[in-house]
Amino acid sequence: MSLDPADLADELRLDIVSYEYTPRYNVPPGASVPIVVERLDDEGQLTRRLETASWGLVPGWAKDVKIGFKAFNARSETVLEKPMFRQAIRRRRCAVPVAGYYEWENIEDGKQPWLMSSAGRDHLFMAGVFEFWRQPDQSWLVSTSILTAPAEGHLQELHHRMPVFLGKENIGDWIDxxxxxxxxPALLEETLSLVDPAAVTRHKVDQSVGNVRNDSPELAAPVA
Known part of the structure; x- marks a missing residue:
């Protein structure tokens, strides 16, 4: 989260920006992330918004917010049936703009982290779902989960899964x-068919990213 997604306001035709940007280079589940959503306002008009969500889905029926720490990703193969996600995927879909994400490659003496970022623009966009959960103080917690799919292209060399990427031109269809x-189901199938791993580039980064307490621009810098 090293780039302010509010800079995309014109490009994404955002009507409302309520996400408060804080640069971060090591974002764990439970942290605040930006989501792009479309919702009806008080006058019944559809508005496109950049909102804040907690990373890790907490469904409305959950008894404890901690359930979200196990639901930061949603498998596209089962998202339509899983009780955790099946309401959100049908009614509350979002796009998650990120500067990049880390993945770990298994190597002989441990794991090598890589940073994946966009090959042609500043942000990557990931398909997500979001939910509302009533907190004990009666306020609403907004939470989100990122869809994943079997890895394709060069991303298979690092891990067997990858995020479901959205092209900028596909965001409107996904969040409608x-x-x-x-x-x-047809929307999900079409979205998966349009994922292009070639739009993602990658480079090795320092292993210090494996400790979530580390958070500095140096974490995203290439290493030999």
Whole structure:
């Protein structure tokens, strides 16, 4: 989260920006992340918003917010059926803009971290789902999870899974709240078919990124 996604306001046609940007280079589950959503305002008008969400989905029926720490990713193969995600995927989809993400490659003497970023623009966009959960103080917690799929292309060399990437031109279709219920499986299938791993570039980074207490620009710098 090293780039302010509010800079995309014109490009993404955002009507409201309420996400408060704080640069971070090592973002763990439970941290605040930006999500792009479309919701009806008080006058019934559809608005596109950049909101803040906790990374790790907490469904409305959850008894404890800690459930979100195990739900930061949603497998695209099962997201339509899993009780944790099946309501969100049908009615509350979002895009998660990030400067990049880390993945760990298994090597002979441990694990080598890599930073994946966009090959042609500043941000990557990931398909996500979001939920509302009533907190003990009666305020609402917004939480999100990122969809994953079997890795393709060069990303297979690092890990067997990858995020479901969205092209900028596909964001509107994915977050459209009028697409619900029976139309969602076809939307998911089409979104998966458009994922392009070649739009992602990568470089090795220092192993200090493995400690979440480390958070500095040096974590994203290439290493030999």
């Amino acid at each position: 709240p009028t697409v619900t219920t029976n139309a969602v």
